[in-house]
Amino acid sequence: MPELPEVEVVRRGLADGILGRRIADVQVLHPRPVRRHLPGPADFAARLVGRTFTEPRRRGKYLWLPFADGDALLAHLGMSGQFRLDRPEATLVPNTRVLFSFDDGGTQLRFVDQRMFGGLSLSPEGAELPPEIAHIGRDPFDPEFDLAEAVSRMRRKRTNIKRALLDQQLVAGIGNIYADEALWRARTHYARATASLSRAKATEVLTAATEVMRTALGQGGTSFDALYVNVNGASGYFDRSLAVYGQEGRPCPRCGAPVRREPFMNRSAFRCPRCQRTPYGSAYLP
DNA sequence: ACTATATCCTGTATGC
DNA sequence: TGCATACAGGATATAG
Numbered sequence: 001m002p003e004l005p006e007v008e009v010v011r012r013g014l015a016d017g018i019l020g021r022r023i024a025d026v027q028v029l030h031p032r033p034v035r036r037h038l039p040g041p042a043d044f045a046a047r048l049v050g051r052t053f054t055e056p057r058r059r060g061k062y063l064w065l066p067f068a069d070g071d072a073l074l075a076h077l078g079m080s081g082q083f084r085l086d087r088p089e090a091t092l093v094p095n096t097r098v099l100f101s102f103d104d105g106g107t108q109l110r111f112v113d114q115r116m117f118g119g120l121s122l123s124p125e126g127a128e129l130p131p132e133i134a135h136i137g138r139d140p141f142d143p144e145f146d147l148a149e150a151v152s153r154m155r156r157k158r159t160n161i162k163r164a165l166l167d168q169q170l171v172a173g174i175g176n177i178y179a180d181e182a183l184w185r186a187r188t189h190y191a192r193a194t195a196s197l198s199r200a201k202a203t204e205v206l207t208a209a210t211e212v213m214r215t216a217l218g219q220g221g222t223s224f225d226a227l228y229v230n231v232n233g234a235s236g237y238f239d240r241s242l243a244v245y246g247q248e249g250r251p252c253p254r255c256g257a258p259v260r261r262e263p264f265m266n267r268s269a270f271r272c273p274r275c276q277r278t279p280y281g282s283a284y285l286p
Numbered sequence: 287a288c289t290a291t292a293t294c295c296t297g298t299a300t301g302c
Numbered sequence: 303t304g305c306a307t308a309c310a311g312g313a314t315a316t317a318g
Binding site: 080115159265266286 | 294295
């Protein structure tokens with residue numbers, strides 16, 4: 001599941017592969033990934049031809065590829081989206097959805113997405129910051145990210161800490177994997193009410209999230225299978241460092257207690273039952 | 287205004 | 303073996 005570190009790995013890979021290249025042809029092989037472009041796939045393709053990519057940008061899990069003319073190609077990888085850079089003659093991998101060819105005849109940019117929760121759209125005037133994602137909060141890697149302000153906003157919310165971590169308008173980039181890992185590092189239960197957190201504790205949780213994502217980025221991100229790979233099709237290896245996510249029944253790396261998987265928001269939350277005690281009095285269970 | 291939930295989507299794993 | 307169901311979960315529309 002691509003979260004901030006995985007998306008950043010992709011952004012860096014694209015920077016090396018598309019900077020300064022001019023689009024010669026676009027083929028939309030499945031309409032769903034361009035569903036946000038209301039005039040349709042043919043219009044999407046036609047409008048992109050002739051444009052030149054500049055330096056790829058990212059906010060949270062959103063990626064945008066600005067064009068030299070001030071517009072941008074906005075992208076979200078969703079659950080299973082990938083960008084690949086492959087030679088034009090290379091066989092298409094399954095679930096290839098959109099193909100970009102360049103006038104230099106070099107590698108194609110290919111958008112692959114099995115589940116199609118992700119997508120691409122043309123963002124007019126979006127080169128600096130696509131207006132479609134102006135509501136997304138800054139992420140912890142952003143130089144202008146304000147930790148103290150994020151802590152204040154978090155403590156004002158009437159919800160629990162894991163919901164708050166997953167709220168992209170509060171702090172962008174955190175998904176289920178890094179939320180669970182951050183909470184484990186900060187020895188905090190997912191149902192802990194944000195309003196009951198001290199300023200110091202909230203800061204500790206957000207700092208833990210930032211650190212775990214920075215460490216994961218250093219290892220190329222987290223991969224469980226072929227669903228998340230970089231632009232060369234290779235996997236990251238942070239999955240070997242996960243303490244609790246996906247580790248049901250395995251010993252907590254800190255205390256040895258077996259990790260539990262529990263239902264949370266129609267999904268799962270993984271925690272150590274000893275390091276992350278249930279906060280009976282200060283729990284927020286919707 | 288704010289929070290919670292249903293929905294989209296497909297491949298893989300599991301149960302009967 | 304075959305069929306049904308559960309699960310993975312980010313963002314958004316909608317309900318409360």
